[in-house]
Amino acid sequence: MKYTDNNLTIRPIEENDLPRLWELIFKEEKPEWKKWDAPYFPHQAKSYETFLSEQAHWVTSEKHRVIEMDGHIRGTVSYYWEHEPSYWLEMGIVLHEADSWGKGVGTRALKLWINHLFNQLPLERVGLTTWSGNKRMIRVAEKLGMQMEARIRKVRYYNGEYYDSIRMGMLREEWEQQHYNTS
Template sequence: MQYTDNNLSIRTIEEKDLPRLWELIFKEEKPEWKKWDAPYFPHQAKSYEAFLTEQAHWINSEKYWAVELDGHILGTISYYWEHQPSCWLEIGIVLHEAASWGKGIGTRALKLWINHLFNQLPLVRIGLTTWSGNMRMIRVAEKLGMQMEARIRKVRYYQGEYYDSIRMGMLREEWEQHHYSTRRQVLK
Protein backbone atom coordinates (compact mmCIF):
# COMPACT_ATOMS: atom_id res chain seq x y z
CA MET A 1 0.00 0.00 0.00
CA GLN A 2 1.18 3.53 -0.75
CA TYR A 3 -0.03 7.10 -0.33
CA THR A 4 1.48 10.01 -2.19
CA ASP A 5 1.63 13.79 -2.04
CA ASN A 6 3.45 14.96 -5.19
CA ASN A 7 7.02 13.61 -4.89
CA LEU A 8 6.55 12.29 -1.32
CA SER A 9 5.26 8.80 -0.53
CA ILE A 10 4.64 6.70 2.51
CA ARG A 11 4.43 3.00 1.80
CA THR A 12 4.79 -0.44 3.22
CA ILE A 13 8.35 -1.67 3.50
CA GLU A 14 9.59 -4.25 1.01
CA GLU A 15 12.53 -6.63 1.21
CA LYS A 16 14.52 -4.46 -1.22
CA ASP A 17 14.32 -1.58 1.33
CA LEU A 18 16.15 -3.46 4.10
CA PRO A 19 19.72 -2.41 3.18
CA ARG A 20 18.72 1.26 3.16
CA LEU A 21 16.80 0.99 6.44
CA TRP A 22 19.72 -0.75 8.12
CA GLU A 23 22.06 1.98 6.89
CA LEU A 24 19.77 4.72 8.22
CA ILE A 25 18.86 3.15 11.56
CA PHE A 26 21.44 0.63 12.75
CA LYS A 27 24.73 1.13 10.91
CA GLU A 28 26.04 3.82 13.30
CA GLU A 29 26.40 3.56 17.07
CA LYS A 30 25.62 7.26 17.66
CA PRO A 31 23.64 8.60 14.68
CA GLU A 32 22.71 12.29 14.53
CA TRP A 33 18.96 11.56 14.39
CA LYS A 34 19.08 9.85 17.79
CA LYS A 35 19.86 13.22 19.43
CA TRP A 36 16.25 14.20 18.66
CA ASP A 37 14.36 10.90 18.74
CA ALA A 38 14.10 9.97 22.43
CA PRO A 39 17.85 10.27 23.10
CA TYR A 40 17.29 9.25 26.72
CA PHE A 41 16.59 5.69 25.51
CA PRO A 42 19.63 3.65 24.44
CA HIS A 43 20.39 2.94 20.79
CA GLN A 44 22.71 0.21 19.62
CA ALA A 45 24.20 -0.35 16.22
CA LYS A 46 23.80 -3.84 14.85
CA SER A 47 25.20 -5.80 11.97
CA TYR A 48 23.21 -6.13 8.79
CA GLU A 49 22.99 -9.87 9.43
CA ALA A 50 21.46 -9.26 12.88
CA PHE A 51 19.02 -6.75 11.35
CA LEU A 52 17.94 -9.32 8.77
CA THR A 53 16.82 -11.67 11.54
CA GLU A 54 14.14 -9.02 12.32
CA GLN A 55 12.90 -8.57 8.77
CA ALA A 56 9.46 -10.04 9.53
CA HIS A 57 8.97 -7.07 11.88
CA TRP A 58 9.52 -4.63 8.98
CA ILE A 59 8.34 -6.15 5.68
CA ASN A 60 4.67 -5.47 4.85
CA SER A 61 4.05 -4.28 8.40
CA GLU A 62 0.90 -2.35 9.18
CA LYS A 63 2.79 -0.43 11.88
CA TYR A 64 6.10 0.56 10.19
CA TRP A 65 6.22 2.19 6.76
CA ALA A 66 8.91 3.91 4.70
CA VAL A 67 8.95 7.66 4.04
CA GLU A 68 10.22 8.26 0.53
CA LEU A 69 11.00 11.45 -1.40
CA ASP A 70 11.67 11.22 -5.14
CA GLY A 71 12.08 7.45 -4.77
CA HIS A 72 14.71 7.76 -2.00
CA ILE A 73 13.93 6.44 1.50
CA LEU A 74 14.49 9.13 4.14
CA GLY A 75 13.02 7.46 7.19
CA THR A 76 10.15 5.60 8.77
CA ILE A 77 6.68 6.37 10.03
CA SER A 78 4.95 4.21 12.58
CA TYR A 79 2.26 3.64 15.14
CA TYR A 80 1.93 1.65 18.32
CA TRP A 81 -0.93 0.83 20.63
CA GLU A 82 -0.76 2.54 23.99
CA HIS A 83 -3.94 0.57 24.85
CA GLN A 84 -5.54 -1.35 21.98
CA PRO A 85 -8.84 -2.28 23.72
CA SER A 86 -9.69 1.43 23.96
CA CYS A 87 -8.16 2.23 20.53
CA TRP A 88 -5.49 4.47 22.08
CA LEU A 89 -2.91 4.78 19.33
CA GLU A 90 0.30 6.84 19.15
CA ILE A 91 2.19 7.75 15.98
CA GLY A 92 5.80 8.58 15.27
CA ILE A 93 8.15 9.56 12.49
CA VAL A 94 11.92 9.60 12.13
CA LEU A 95 13.70 11.26 9.23
CA HIS A 96 17.17 9.83 9.68
CA GLU A 97 19.29 12.32 7.71
CA ALA A 98 19.73 15.92 8.84
CA ALA A 99 19.51 17.14 5.22
CA SER A 100 15.79 16.23 5.21
CA TRP A 101 14.94 18.14 8.42
CA GLY A 102 13.14 21.49 8.41
CA LYS A 103 11.72 21.12 4.89
CA GLY A 104 8.12 20.13 5.68
CA ILE A 105 8.68 16.48 4.76
CA GLY A 106 7.65 15.21 8.18
CA THR A 107 4.48 17.28 8.21
CA ARG A 108 3.49 16.04 4.74
CA ALA A 109 4.23 12.41 5.62
CA LEU A 110 2.28 12.60 8.89
CA LYS A 111 -0.74 14.08 7.05
CA LEU A 112 -0.79 11.03 4.81
CA TRP A 113 -0.28 8.67 7.76
CA ILE A 114 -3.05 10.23 9.87
CA ASN A 115 -5.46 10.04 6.93
CA HIS A 116 -4.55 6.40 6.42
CA LEU A 117 -5.00 5.51 10.09
CA PHE A 118 -8.32 7.32 10.50
CA ASN A 119 -9.58 5.66 7.28
CA GLN A 120 -8.39 2.14 8.17
CA LEU A 121 -8.89 1.88 11.94
CA PRO A 122 -11.84 2.65 14.24
CA LEU A 123 -9.94 5.41 16.03
CA VAL A 124 -11.42 8.24 18.06
CA ARG A 125 -8.06 9.92 18.66
CA ILE A 126 -4.48 9.86 17.39
CA GLY A 127 -1.65 10.88 19.68
CA LEU A 128 1.98 11.82 19.33
CA THR A 129 4.44 11.82 22.23
CA THR A 130 7.75 13.68 22.14
CA TRP A 131 9.97 15.58 24.56
CA SER A 132 10.49 19.28 25.20
CA GLY A 133 13.97 19.10 23.65
CA ASN A 134 12.48 18.37 20.22
CA MET A 135 10.81 21.65 19.27
CA ARG A 136 10.66 20.65 15.58
CA MET A 137 8.40 17.70 16.42
CA ILE A 138 6.17 19.85 18.60
CA ARG A 139 5.82 22.39 15.76
CA VAL A 140 4.94 19.61 13.29
CA ALA A 141 2.20 18.32 15.61
CA GLU A 142 0.84 21.86 16.00
CA LYS A 143 0.86 22.40 12.21
CA LEU A 144 -1.22 19.26 11.86
CA GLY A 145 -3.76 20.69 14.29
CA MET A 146 -2.82 18.57 17.29
CA GLN A 147 -3.28 20.04 20.73
CA MET A 148 -1.03 19.76 23.74
CA GLU A 149 -2.85 17.34 26.00
CA ALA A 150 -0.20 16.79 28.65
CA ARG A 151 3.17 18.06 29.76
CA ILE A 152 4.77 15.72 32.25
CA ARG A 153 7.44 17.89 33.78
CA LYS A 154 11.09 16.89 34.13
CA VAL A 155 10.78 13.15 33.42
CA ARG A 156 13.29 12.86 30.55
CA TYR A 157 16.94 13.12 31.54
CA TYR A 158 19.47 13.80 28.77
CA GLN A 159 23.04 15.12 28.95
CA GLY A 160 22.72 16.29 32.54
CA GLU A 161 19.42 18.12 32.08
CA TYR A 162 15.76 17.26 32.71
CA TYR A 163 13.15 17.71 29.97
CA ASP A 164 9.38 17.40 29.86
CA SER A 165 7.47 14.62 28.13
CA ILE A 166 4.99 16.21 25.71
CA ARG A 167 1.75 14.49 24.69
CA MET A 168 -0.08 15.90 21.67
CA GLY A 169 -3.33 14.62 20.21
CA MET A 170 -6.19 15.09 17.80
CA LEU A 171 -9.71 13.69 17.74
CA ARG A 172 -11.20 12.23 14.57
CA GLU A 173 -13.81 15.00 14.35
CA GLU A 174 -11.10 17.65 14.65
CA TRP A 175 -9.15 16.00 11.82
CA GLU A 176 -12.25 15.81 9.65
CA GLN A 177 -12.96 19.52 10.25
CA HIS A 178 -9.31 20.44 9.68
CA HIS A 179 -8.28 21.61 6.21
CA TYR A 180 -6.26 18.40 5.62
CA SER A 181 -9.13 16.37 4.22
CA THR A 182 -8.71 12.85 2.86
CA ARG A 183 -9.76 14.08 -0.59
CA ARG A 184 -6.35 15.76 -1.02
CA GLN A 185 -4.44 12.48 -0.72
CA VAL A 186 -3.87 9.95 -3.48
CA LEU A 187 -3.91 6.20 -2.89
CA LYS A 188 -1.99 3.97 -5.27
Protein backbone atom coordinates (compact mmCIF):
# COMPACT_ATOMS: atom_id res chain seq x y z
CA MET A 1 0.00 0.00 0.00
CA LYS A 2 1.23 3.46 -0.93
CA TYR A 3 0.53 6.76 0.87
CA THR A 4 1.21 10.18 -0.63
CA ASP A 5 1.38 13.77 0.62
CA ASN A 6 2.10 16.01 -2.39
CA ASN A 7 5.66 15.13 -3.51
CA LEU A 8 6.31 12.69 -0.63
CA THR A 9 5.36 9.02 -0.80
CA ILE A 10 5.68 6.12 1.61
CA ARG A 11 5.66 2.86 -0.31
CA PRO A 12 6.74 -0.76 -0.05
CA ILE A 13 10.39 -1.50 -0.79
CA GLU A 14 11.01 -2.89 -4.27
CA GLU A 15 13.95 -4.97 -5.38
CA ASN A 16 15.34 -2.11 -7.49
CA ASP A 17 15.45 0.06 -4.31
CA LEU A 18 18.02 -2.18 -2.64
CA PRO A 19 21.15 -0.62 -4.24
CA ARG A 20 20.05 2.87 -3.13
CA LEU A 21 19.17 1.66 0.38
CA TRP A 22 22.57 -0.02 0.71
CA GLU A 23 24.25 3.21 -0.42
CA LEU A 24 22.31 5.29 2.13
CA ILE A 25 22.58 2.90 5.08
CA PHE A 26 25.60 0.60 4.82
CA LYS A 27 28.07 1.93 2.24
CA GLU A 28 29.82 4.28 4.70
CA GLU A 29 31.41 3.30 7.99
CA LYS A 30 30.34 6.54 9.74
CA PRO A 31 27.34 8.06 7.95
CA GLU A 32 26.10 11.47 9.13
CA TRP A 33 22.59 10.17 9.93
CA LYS A 34 23.99 7.73 12.48
CA LYS A 35 24.93 10.66 14.76
CA TRP A 36 21.20 11.07 15.42
CA ASP A 37 19.81 7.55 15.06
CA ALA A 38 20.90 5.68 18.20
CA PRO A 39 24.60 6.58 17.84
CA TYR A 40 25.37 4.63 21.02
CA PHE A 41 24.72 1.40 19.09
CA PRO A 42 27.50 0.28 16.74
CA HIS A 43 27.13 0.69 12.99
CA GLN A 44 29.28 -1.14 10.47
CA ALA A 45 29.57 -0.69 6.76
CA LYS A 46 28.65 -3.79 4.77
CA SER A 47 29.42 -4.95 1.28
CA TYR A 48 26.47 -4.87 -1.08
CA GLU A 49 26.49 -8.67 -1.20
CA THR A 50 26.29 -8.94 2.59
CA PHE A 51 23.52 -6.34 2.66
CA LEU A 52 21.54 -8.34 0.08
CA SER A 53 21.93 -11.57 2.01
CA GLU A 54 20.74 -9.91 5.25
CA GLN A 55 18.18 -7.37 4.06
CA ALA A 56 16.61 -8.85 0.93
CA HIS A 57 13.55 -9.73 3.07
CA TRP A 58 12.75 -5.97 3.18
CA VAL A 59 11.17 -6.39 -0.26
CA THR A 60 8.41 -8.58 1.14
CA SER A 61 8.28 -7.02 4.61
CA GLU A 62 5.21 -5.20 5.89
CA LYS A 63 7.44 -3.66 8.57
CA HIS A 64 9.65 -1.53 6.31
CA ARG A 65 8.83 1.19 3.76
CA VAL A 66 10.83 3.72 1.81
CA ILE A 67 10.29 7.44 2.01
CA GLU A 68 10.42 8.81 -1.51
CA MET A 69 10.43 12.51 -2.31
CA ASP A 70 10.32 13.85 -5.85
CA GLY A 71 11.13 10.34 -7.07
CA HIS A 72 14.24 9.91 -4.87
CA ILE A 73 14.54 7.66 -1.82
CA ARG A 74 15.30 9.84 1.21
CA GLY A 75 14.91 7.36 4.03
CA THR A 76 12.86 4.62 5.63
CA VAL A 77 10.06 4.08 8.10
CA SER A 78 9.61 0.85 9.99
CA TYR A 79 8.00 -0.80 12.96
CA TYR A 80 8.73 -3.65 15.32
CA TRP A 81 6.74 -5.44 17.97
CA GLU A 82 7.77 -4.70 21.52
CA HIS A 83 5.17 -7.33 22.49
CA GLU A 84 3.02 -8.63 19.62
CA PRO A 85 0.39 -10.54 21.70
CA SER A 86 -0.68 -7.23 23.30
CA TYR A 87 -0.17 -5.22 20.06
CA TRP A 88 2.59 -3.08 21.58
CA LEU A 89 4.22 -1.60 18.52
CA GLU A 90 7.14 0.80 18.22
CA MET A 91 7.94 2.64 15.01
CA GLY A 92 10.96 4.35 13.59
CA ILE A 93 12.03 6.75 10.90
CA VAL A 94 15.42 7.62 9.44
CA LEU A 95 16.10 10.32 6.89
CA HIS A 96 19.51 9.34 5.61
CA GLU A 97 20.57 12.62 3.97
CA ALA A 98 21.18 15.84 5.87
CA ASP A 99 19.55 17.95 3.15
CA SER A 100 16.21 16.34 4.11
CA TRP A 101 16.50 17.40 7.77
CA GLY A 102 14.70 20.38 9.29
CA LYS A 103 12.26 20.82 6.39
CA GLY A 104 9.18 19.00 7.71
CA VAL A 105 9.90 15.85 5.69
CA GLY A 106 10.07 13.64 8.77
CA THR A 107 6.83 15.04 10.17
CA ARG A 108 5.00 14.46 6.87
CA ALA A 109 6.41 10.95 6.47
CA LEU A 110 5.68 9.91 10.05
CA LYS A 111 2.14 11.25 9.76
CA LEU A 112 1.55 9.00 6.73
CA TRP A 113 3.16 6.05 8.53
CA ILE A 114 1.09 6.47 11.71
CA ASN A 115 -2.05 6.70 9.61
CA HIS A 116 -1.05 3.50 7.79
CA LEU A 117 -0.35 1.67 11.06
CA PHE A 118 -3.68 2.65 12.63
CA ASN A 119 -5.57 1.78 9.43
CA GLN A 120 -3.90 -1.59 8.84
CA LEU A 121 -3.29 -2.99 12.33
CA PRO A 122 -5.54 -3.48 15.38
CA LEU A 123 -3.55 -1.02 17.49
CA GLU A 124 -4.61 1.10 20.41
CA ARG A 125 -1.23 2.87 20.59
CA VAL A 126 1.81 3.63 18.48
CA GLY A 127 5.09 4.60 20.03
CA LEU A 128 8.64 5.54 19.27
CA THR A 129 11.81 5.52 21.29
CA THR A 130 14.59 8.04 20.82
CA TRP A 131 17.23 9.69 22.99
CA SER A 132 17.44 13.14 24.54
CA GLY A 133 20.23 14.11 22.14
CA ASN A 134 17.85 13.88 19.16
CA LYS A 135 15.79 17.03 19.75
CA ARG A 136 14.46 17.02 16.15
CA MET A 137 12.90 13.57 16.61
CA ILE A 138 11.29 14.61 19.88
CA ARG A 139 9.90 17.75 18.17
CA VAL A 140 8.46 15.71 15.27
CA ALA A 141 6.70 13.39 17.73
CA GLU A 142 5.30 16.36 19.65
CA LYS A 143 4.08 18.05 16.44
CA LEU A 144 2.14 14.90 15.62
CA GLY A 145 0.51 14.90 19.05
CA MET A 146 2.59 12.21 20.73
CA GLN A 147 3.17 12.48 24.46
CA MET A 148 6.30 11.71 26.40
CA GLU A 149 5.42 8.52 28.25
CA ALA A 150 8.81 7.75 29.79
CA ARG A 151 12.19 9.31 30.33
CA ILE A 152 14.76 6.82 31.49
CA ARG A 153 17.53 9.01 32.78
CA LYS A 154 21.18 8.74 31.81
CA VAL A 155 21.09 5.33 30.13
CA ARG A 156 22.52 6.29 26.72
CA TYR A 157 26.24 7.01 26.70
CA TYR A 158 27.60 8.83 23.64
CA ASN A 159 30.76 10.88 23.09
CA GLY A 160 31.63 10.93 26.78
CA GLU A 161 28.20 12.12 27.90
CA TYR A 162 25.08 10.46 29.30
CA TYR A 163 21.68 11.03 27.68
CA ASP A 164 18.15 9.96 28.54
CA SER A 165 16.13 7.37 26.65
CA ILE A 166 12.82 8.94 25.60
CA ARG A 167 9.62 6.97 24.94
CA MET A 168 6.81 8.80 23.15
CA GLY A 169 3.38 7.48 22.26
CA MET A 170 -0.08 8.21 20.98
CA LEU A 171 -3.39 6.42 21.40
CA ARG A 172 -5.74 5.69 18.50
CA GLU A 173 -8.45 7.96 19.94
CA GLU A 174 -5.94 10.83 20.26
CA TRP A 175 -4.94 10.36 16.62
CA GLU A 176 -8.57 10.31 15.49
CA GLN A 177 -9.43 13.39 17.58
CA GLN A 178 -6.72 15.31 15.79
CA HIS A 179 -8.37 14.51 12.46
CA TYR A 180 -5.17 13.03 11.05
CA ASN A 181 -6.91 9.83 10.01
CA THR A 182 -7.43 10.29 6.25
CA SER A 183 -8.14 6.71 5.19
